[in-house]
Amino acid sequence: xxxxxxxxxxxxxxxxxxxxxxxxxxxxxxxxxxxxxxxxxxxxxxxxxxxxxxxxxxxxxxxxxxxxxxxxxxxxxxxx
Amino acid sequence: xxxxxxxxxxxxxxxxxxxxxxxxxxxxxxxxxxxxxxxxxxxxxxxxxxxxxxxxxxxxxxxxxxxxxxxxxxxxxxxxxxxxxxxxxxxxxxxxxxxxxxxxxxxxxxxxxxxxxxxxxxxxxxxxxxxxxxxxxxxxxxxxxxxxxxxxxxxxxxxxxxxxxxxxxxxxxxxxxxxxxxxxxxxxxxxxxxxxxxxxxxxxxxxxxxxxxxxxxxxxxxxxxxx
Numbered sequence: 340x341x342x343x344x345x346x347x348x349x350x351x352x353x354x355x356x357x358x359x360x361x362x363x364x365x366x367x368x369x370x371x372x373x374x375x376x377x378x379x380x381x382x383x384x385x386x387x388x389x390x391x392x393x394x395x396x397x398x399x400x401x402x403x404x405x406x407x408x409x410x411x412x413x414x415x416x417x418x419x
Numbered sequence: 420x421x422x423x424x425x426x427x428x429x430x431x432x433x434x435x436x437x438x439x440x441x442x443x444x445x446x447x448x449x450x451x452x453x454x455x456x457x458x459x460x461x462x463x464x465x466x467x468x469x470x471x472x473x474x475x476x477x478x479x480x481x482x483x484x485x486x487x488x489x490x491x492x493x494x495x496x497x498x499x500x501x502x503x504x505x506x507x508x509x510x511x512x513x514x515x516x517x518x519x520x521x522x523x524x525x526x527x528x529x530x531x532x533x534x535x536x537x538x539x540x541x542x543x544x545x546x547x548x549x550x551x552x553x554x555x556x557x558x559x560x561x562x563x564x565x566x567x568x569x570x571x572x573x574x575x576x577x578x579x580x581x582x583x584x585x586x587x588x589x590x591x592x593x594x595x596x597x598x599x600x601x602x603x604x605x606x607x608x609x610x611x612x613x614x615x616x617x618x619x620x621x622x623x624x625x626x627x628x629x630x631x632x633x634x635x636x637x638x639x640x641x642x643x644x645x646x
Contacts, residue, residue: 349524353569354595356529405486408479408515410522411569 341390342419343398347407348379382406383419390418423448423643425636426463428493430455430484434471435506435618442618443467446636448643455487464643465502465546466493468509470562470616480523480565481511490516502546502609502639507563510602510612519603519612520578521570527595531564535628536615537589538601542582545608546642550634557631559615561593561601566614568596568603578603585611611635 349355358377365373384401386394398416407414425443427450429436440450451463455473460466473484484490490512497503497518505513513519526532535558540551551557570578575597578584586602594614602613617632 352571353524354527354567356525356527356595360529405478405482408482408522410514410520410571411524 341386341388341394343384343386343390343395344417344419345382345384345398345402345406345414346379346417347382347402347412347414348377350411350413353411380406423465423640424451424461424463425449425639425643426451426453426460426466428453428455428466428468428489430471430473430487432472432475433469433508435616436469436471438616438618439467439469439506442621442633442636445621446633446640448636448640453489455484455489458488458492460489460492460496460501464646465504465639466497467618468503468505468512469618470507470509473508473512476508476511476565479511479515480508481513481515484508484512485515494518497610500607500609502642503611504547504635504639505610505612506616506618507566507614510614511565513610513612518610519605520574521568521603523566523568523614525565526563526567526593531562532566532593533562534560534593536561536593536601538586538615539589540586540634542585542604542608544582545585545604545611545638547604547611547635547638548585549641550638556589557634558620558628559617559632560619560628561615563594563614566596567594568598568600568614570597581606586613586615 362376427440443450588599604611617635620632
């Protein structure tokens with residue numbers, strides 16, 4: 340049993356109005372010194388077996404096929 | 420009524436499939452209901468992917484619908500020239516399926532917009548727009564929360580240079596779409612994606628602003644009848 344984390348973020352050049360809305364709310368809450376926020380998605384993928392190279396390759400395929408839209412999003416994997 | 424048959428796919432969460440089928444009928448073609456879970460296009464002559472929230476739009480708009488059984492039939496057929504019109508959620512599905520370039524993330528304002536929108540039909544040589552005059556200005560309803568067309572600079576450039584921008588918003592840009600893009604087509608002109616809802620503007624009585632949307636459905640009928 341292993342868990343692979345897939346983090347999906349909008350590409351840096353794609354406008355992230357949700358992140359901007361969060362960033363704008365922070366000063367109102369008294370949090371200063373934040374210059375920007377970008378919002379993404381985190382997927383926790385539970386595997387039947389170990390997170391070996393073959394399994395990671397499979398998760399990478401899942402990420403680029405479904406979890407992320409490579410036109411507008413980047414993703415990273417790590418094993419937890 | 421002609422015998423041209425235009426399929427309308429219903430996904431779980433589709434909302435505008437009946438309006439789309441009604442528009443097809445009003446234009447004079449035969450609407451054919453298609454079901455997301457069937458590997459069957461029922462030998463239709465064209466397909467409309469309607470608006471709505473297919474599969475709840477979990478993950479991203481259109482991301483799951485793209486893998487529906489009926490799509491495994493539609494994708495190769497569209498690549499081979501079958502006319503396909505994707506409206507709103509249907510446009511998102513076409514982008515997710517890579518039948519059209521770009522993507523349609525959350526509106527720049529974060530607001531759901533629902534209004535009668537002025538736009539210009541810039542390309543009247545597609546299968547779905549031949550009944551419009553080039554650069555005809557029309558008013559068609561829009562209603563979406565995720566309709567901000569985005570694409571990388573090279574793709575935008577190719578769309579503009581190739582004349583593949585089918586419809587462009589006039590007046591205030593409702594969602595932050597790049598280059599005010601409301602709809603695009605592929606190079607062959609058989610696949611068109613639109614954020615506006617022409618199927619909601621096909622009848623004087625209830626069409627919110629008028630009948631400016633009917634041209635999409637009469638265009639395809641004309642093409643099929645003359646084919």
